[in-house]
Amino acid sequence: MKKNADLILETVLQSSAHMTAEEIHAALRDSGHRMALATVYNNLAQLHSEGRIRKVCVEGHPDRYDKMIRHDHLVCRRCGKLTDICFQDLTKLLQSQTDEELLSYDLQVSYICPACRRTAHPASTTDP
Ligand SMILES: [Zn+2]
Ligand SMILES: [Zn+2]
Known part of the structure; x- marks a missing residue:
């Protein structure tokens, strides 16, 4: 039997x-694992505090x-949809501007999704 936390972790890691x-x-x-919604919330909080998943x-x-x-x-400013994008890693650039040791950064760039x-x-609906 897999633990709830493992099932939840797998679900997050396998999804984009x-x-x-x-x-x-x-x-x-849907995949046959019944657990209370509160259990999902608790495990997500735990996984996040352990640094195993990211919260957006x-x-x-x-x-x-x-x-x-x-x-x-x-991040779409209208509908809130998230799209993954890989910008150049800014860690070094940011680190060069402070003496504090930086762990990570979280970049969200606003736009209007397609x-x-x-x-x-509506006139541009002929776009591919
Ligand atoms: Zn949108
Ligand atoms: Zn993402």
Whole structure:
């Protein structure tokens, strides 16, 4: 029997969908693992505090969970959708500007996602 924490960790690591706790809960249920939503929340908090998963917070949206592997996020200002993007690693650049030892940074860049751009400008729906 796998522990709940392992099942939750696997679900987060295997997905690139930036799932919320509720989506993780539903995905586990669909694959036959029933656990209380509170259990999912507790394990996510624990995994996050152990530095095994990453939590992505966007104002006005529920927290989403992500793998630790270094990458950045484009965040749609309209719908809050997250898109993975890998900008050049800025750790050294940032570190050169402070004497404090930096552990990591979290970069979220706002934009308007293609889907929202299309709804805003219906005339351009002929774009590929
Ligand atoms: Zn959008
Ligand atoms: Zn991500």
